[in-house]
Amino acid sequence: MEEKELIKKSKSGDIKSFEALVGIYQKKALNIAYRMLGNIEDANDVTQEALIKAYKAIPKFKEESSFSTWLYSIVTNTGVDYLRKNKNKNVVYLDKRDENQMQREVPDNTNTPENVLEKKEIKQHIHSAINELALDHRTVIILRDIKGFSYKEIATMLKCSEGTVKSRISRGRAHLKTIINRKVVFKTN
Amino acid sequence: MTCEKVLELISDYMDGMLSKEEKKVFEKHVNECDECSIYFQNYKLMIDSLNEIEEVDVPEGFNEQLHDKLLKENTRTKRRTTKKYFSVAAAVVILIGAISAMDHLTVKEGYDLGIAQEQSEISGLGSEQIGPSIENNNLLDKNIESQYETETRIEDTVDEVVAGNMKIIKQGKITLEVDAFDLAYGNIIRKVENSNGYVENSNIYTRGTYNNSNEMNQLKTGEIKIRIPEDQFLNIFREVKGQGEVVEEIITGENATQKYHDTENEMLNLTLQEDRLRDILDQAETVDDILKIEKELTRIRGKINELTLELKHYDKEISFSTIRLILQVVESDEVQVLSTQSSTMSRAKENFLNSINSIISFGESLLLGFFTILPLGIIMGIIAILVYMVYKRNKK
Numbered sequence: 125m126e127e128k129e130l131i132k133k134s135k136s137g138d139i140k141s142f143e144a145l146v147g148i149y150q151k152k153a154l155n156i157a158y159r160m161l162g163n164i165e166d167a168n169d170v171t172q173e174a175l176i177k178a179y180k181a182i183p184k185f186k187e188e189s190s191f192s193t194w195l196y197s198i199v200t201n202t203g204v205d206y207l208r209k210n211k212n213k214n215v216v217y218l219d220k221r222d223e224n225q226m227q228r229e230v231p232d233n234t235n236t237p238e239n240v241l242e243k244k245e246i247k248q249h250i251h252s253a254i255n256e257l258a259l260d261h262r263t264v265i266i267l268r269d270i271k272g273f274s275y276k277e278i279a280t281m282l283k284c285s286e287g288t289v290k291s292r293i294s295r296g297r298a299h300l301k302t303i304i305n306r307k308v309v310f311k312t313n
Numbered sequence: 314m315t316c317e318k319v320l321e322l323i324s325d326y327m328d329g330m331l332s333k334e335e336k337k338v339f340e341k342h343v344n345e346c347d348e349c350s351i352y353f354q355n356y357k358l359m360i361d362s363l364n365e366i367e368e369v370d371v372p373e374g375f376n377e378q379l380h381d382k383l384l385k386e387n388t389r390t391k392r393r394t395t396k397k398y399f400s401v402a403a404a405v406v407i408l409i410g411a412i413s414a415m416d417h418l419t420v421k422e423g424y425d426l427g428i429a430q431e432q433s434e435i436s437g438l439g440s441e442q443i444g445p446s447i448e449n450n451n452l453l454d455k456n457i458e459s460q461y462e463t464e465t466r467i468e469d470t471v472d473e474v475v476a477g478n479m480k481i482i483k484q485g486k487i488t489l490e491v492d493a494f495d496l497a498y499g500n501i502i503r504k505v506e507n508s509n510g511y512v513e514n515s516n517i518y519t520r521g522t523y524n525n526s527n528e529m530n531q532l533k534t535g536e537i538k539i540r541i542p543e544d545q546f547l548n549i550f551r552e553v554k555g556q557g558e559v560v561e562e563i564i565t566g567e568n569a570t571q572k573y574h575d576t577e578n579e580m581l582n583l584t585l586q587e588d589r590l591r592d593i594l595d596q597a598e599t600v601d602d603i604l605k606i607e608k609e610l611t612r613i614r615g616k617i618n619e620l621t622l623e624l625k626h627y628d629k630e631i632s633f634s635t636i637r638l639i640l641q642v643v644e645s646d647e648v649q650v651l652s653t654q655s656s657t658m659s660r661a662k663e664n665f666l667n668s669i670n671s672i673i674s675f676g677e678s679l680l681l682g683f684f685t686i687l688p689l690g691i692i693m694g695i696i697a698i699l700v701y702m703v704y705k706r707n708k709k
């Protein structure tokens with residue numbers, strides 16, 4: 125069945141059509157949530173909640189963007205809400221660091237001599253490093269580098285300009301690299 | 314290009330967002346600068362690693378869990394629409410409740426009025442058992458009811474009534490205090506019988522009171538219901554009053570003309586209908602038809618009989634007026650002076666009983682009030698629970 129038809133049926137409340145529709149995207153949705161939250165249980169809860177939200181909101185879906193973009197934006201927002209709500213519980217990620225501070229931090233790191241890292245080392249630390257990123261940065265890195273969305277799609281999902289997305293990605297990556305570097309150096313030393 | 318510029322552009326470079334020239338300059342610097350080269354390599358490795366992060370599968374039972382939640386959500390939205398109707402229904406119920414409560418209150422006012430009148434009569438009459446239904450009916454039916462204090466006005470009215478051929482049910486009530494019970498009683502009975510009236514009901518009893526010297530006095534009291542021909546009513550009423558000291562007198566005239574004529578007309582209609590049915594019965598051919606007609610005839614006949622009885626009752630009430638008489642014996646003044654203390658005692662006793670009675674009646678009205686509010690209370694309670702539930706759900 126065509127996606128359009130499934131959307132149409134879902135809008136009238138047909139559960140089977142909705143399940144078929146989200147069946148294609150739910151794995152990716154869950155993985156976005158997983159990267160954002162850092163553990164599978166929370167990711168499961170958030171994804172389920174997001175899908176229910178989508179079911180409730182689908183009559184209002186205007187089909188201006190693609191369904192997947194719309195769905196992932198709900199997932200991301202639900203994840204962000206969840207993290208904000210459970211801020212006290214979740215101490216894994218680095219708390220809000222304002223952008224200026226971040227900028228200062230990045231050049232600082234470049235002054236210290238850097239070794240070529242091994243991919244194995246990076247992979248070892250990348251998950252916890254992602255969790256240490258500030259929420260804004262984490263979200264864009266997940267969407268861009270892990271899920272491969274375009275700047276435009278991310279801008280639609282996060283309801284911000286492409287310029288904002290671009291600068292967030294740039295800073296996020298730089299910060300992520302700093303974190304990984306530190307982790308690898310700490311370990312090797 | 315500076316090293317700092319490289320750091321600034323590296324992200325855009327990775328995503329292929331640099332112009333051709335920028336890209337050239339960028340690559341040139343990275344190739345020449347060792348530090349930037351290392352940084353670039355590590356950066357690329359990081360991006361690659363991110364890209365290569367494998368997706369995890371959805372947890373087991375994910376679909377089932379989602380399905381259950383969707384079903385729940387579906388019923389919830391359905392319930393939300395029914396909830397809308399429900400709140401409308403609740404509003405209607407409240408409205409009806411309020412209206413009926415108001416209705417109830419107004420009826421109760423009328424009822425209270427009746428009771429008040431009744432009570433004022435009782436207070437004058439002592440322990441007389443009166444039929445309050447008649448007074449109440451008068452009040453509630455809004456029939457022209459007249460109660461006259463002076464005789465002259467009564468006579469005028471009665472004359473008018475007779476002239477206009479109106480159907481008036483006359484009733485009188487007298488409370489008399491007499492010195493000698495048997496004498497007064499005998500006189501009254503004789504007068505009633507002379508004017509072709511009769512005593513419908515007579516209840517005589519004695520009550521004992523103690524005087525000052527602890528002697529018991531037997532005081533007779535009589536409650537007599539007298540029926541006399543309508544034209545003799547005022548005559549007898551006056552005669553009875555002459556037998557002692559009047560404590561209370563009430564005359565009511567219920568105008569039953571409208572009711573009487575309505576009943577007459579209804580009966581006439583039924584009689585016509587009966588005649589017609591009899592005609593039809595003569596022409597009827599099948600057994601089934603005959604049976605049906607006869608059934609209908611029986612019904613009409615029964616109704617006619619009922620109305621005939623009603624009319625007869627009216628005729629009787631109209632042609633024979635009712636006088637309720639209460640005869641009370643009082644002790645002579647002399648004795649009363651002697652027995653001040655006992656009268657104080659009896660008054661104390663009376664007051665004591667009165668206050669007990671008022672406590673009882675207060676309790677009764679409390680109970681009555683409770684049951685009056687009960688249905689409304691139940692409805693309000695249900696609404697309150699609903700509202701609470703809705704509130705709770707919305708909060709959720």
